Amino acid sequence: MGASLATDWLARVSPLRAADLTNPDPPTSSTAGSLAPTGVNQSQLALAVLAVTDANGLGDFQSRTGYAYDGTQSAHVNAGVLGVTFFLTSYRELPGSKNLEAAEKLYAGACARVAQLLPAGSSQLTPTPDRGTPDFDRSRFGDITLQAPGSSNAIGGIGGIGNLEPGLFS
Secondary structure, three states: OOOOHHHHHHHHOOHHHHHHHHOOOOOOHHHOOOOOOOOOOHHHHHHHHHHHHOOOOOOHHHHHHOOOOOOOOHHHHHHHHHHHHHHHHHHHOOOOOHHHHHHHHHHHHHHHHHHOOOOOOOOOOOOOOOOOOOHHHOHHHOOOOOOOOOOOOOOOOHHHHHHOOOOOOO
16 A cells, blocks of 8 residues: 555556546547557546545545545545546546446445544544533423523513613613
C-alpha cells in the first residue's frame, strides 16, 4: 500500500479492462484491424484519479466520506479503486446506463463504509461509555413548571415584561 491510486487501480484491474475503460472513444479507422484498444490511456486514468483524490478538498472521495484520501489506508484504497472505475465508466457511458449505475452503487457503498470508520489518532484520551439519562432529565422533574423571575400568570405578564413602568427604557 501507499502507492499511487493509479498504480493501485492498475494492479486490481485486468490489462484488457484497463485499456477498455481508459479509452472511452471507439477505435478509429487507423485501428480498423483491432476492435480493442491497444493500451492504457494515462491521461484518462490521471483525470479519473484526480476526480477521486483532488488534494484541494475538491475530490469526490473527500466530499462523500469527509476524509482526505490516504493511500496507506486499505479502506480508502478499496473505495478509491472503485471511484476510479466509476469515473472512467462515466466518461464512456450515457447517464442512466446500467453499467454506470452499478459502478456508482459500488463506489457509494465503499465510501459509506469509509465514512463510518472512526478516525485513527494518537490521543491518550478514551471516550467514556454512555451512562444513561442525566439527573436533570429524569421524570421526577416532570411536574415542575419553570417561570422567569417576576413573571405572573396574568396576560401580558410574561417574564415581568407587562409589568414594566412606562418610560423605563426611553
